[in-house]
Amino acid sequence: MSIILGIETSTKICSVAISDGDKLLALKEEGGEYSHSEKLTVFIQEILKEAGLKLGDIDAVAVSKGPGSYTGLRIGVSVAKGLCYALNKPLIAIDTLQAMALGMSKVEQSSLYCPMIDARRMEVYTALYDGNNNLVEPVSAKIIDSTSFAESLKKNKVIFFGDGSEKCKEALGENTNAIFSEKGLPSAQFINQIALEKFNKKEFEDVAYFEPYYLKDFVATTAKKLL
Secondary structure, eight states: OOEEEEEEOSSSOEEEEEEETTEEEEEEEEOSSOOHHHHHHHHHHHHHHHHTOOGGGOSEEEEEEESSOHHHHHHHHHHHHHHHHHHTOOEEEEEHHHHHHHHHHTTOOOSEEEEEEEOSTTEEEEEEEETTSOEEEEEEEEEOOTTTTHHHHHHSOEEEESTTTGGGHHHHTTOTTEEEOSOOOOOHHHHHHHHHHHHHHTOOBOTTTOOOOOSSOOOOHHHHHHO
């Protein structure tokens, strides 16, 4: 028995899931504007009630570690760490892009999967994964232009997805190997699927020192505008 509570807050989607082994017990998620600080704990309470469980019944907390929104990640990780401290449960950190690629592989078949998270202007957080969810090209903050992924697109069908993919369509041109999808958005259910394997291997984080994977330094643009 391995009951895992999963948290995904790396983008505008606030998603929480609870699973027992490979069985999804409950899922609650909502997009729109960033309001994770208001929704997250409420969603956790709702899915626990739906699954007929209490907080003390969970065996681990899994959290999307990034890259993604600085504030979103901070909120998700803070709540996850707080639960782990209070319940004395292990913390499992999952790469956001890997979980997105896993989710997309469940609905679309392709040689390569390219999750993209919007990082302002023409920059995205991205990576490449194969059909077995293995990392092919490392996670990076990439400015997309007509030469991006050129080598991969020569020989492979590549599915581009996530909230950063739409703005990349024009830059990548009319390459027939480039497929764009509105599916594959971040979801806690896929965080949990990867977390199950880590749980079985006891690959846990140090709750005291774990920090989100921001990839880039936080830039307080709003504060700068006010100065």
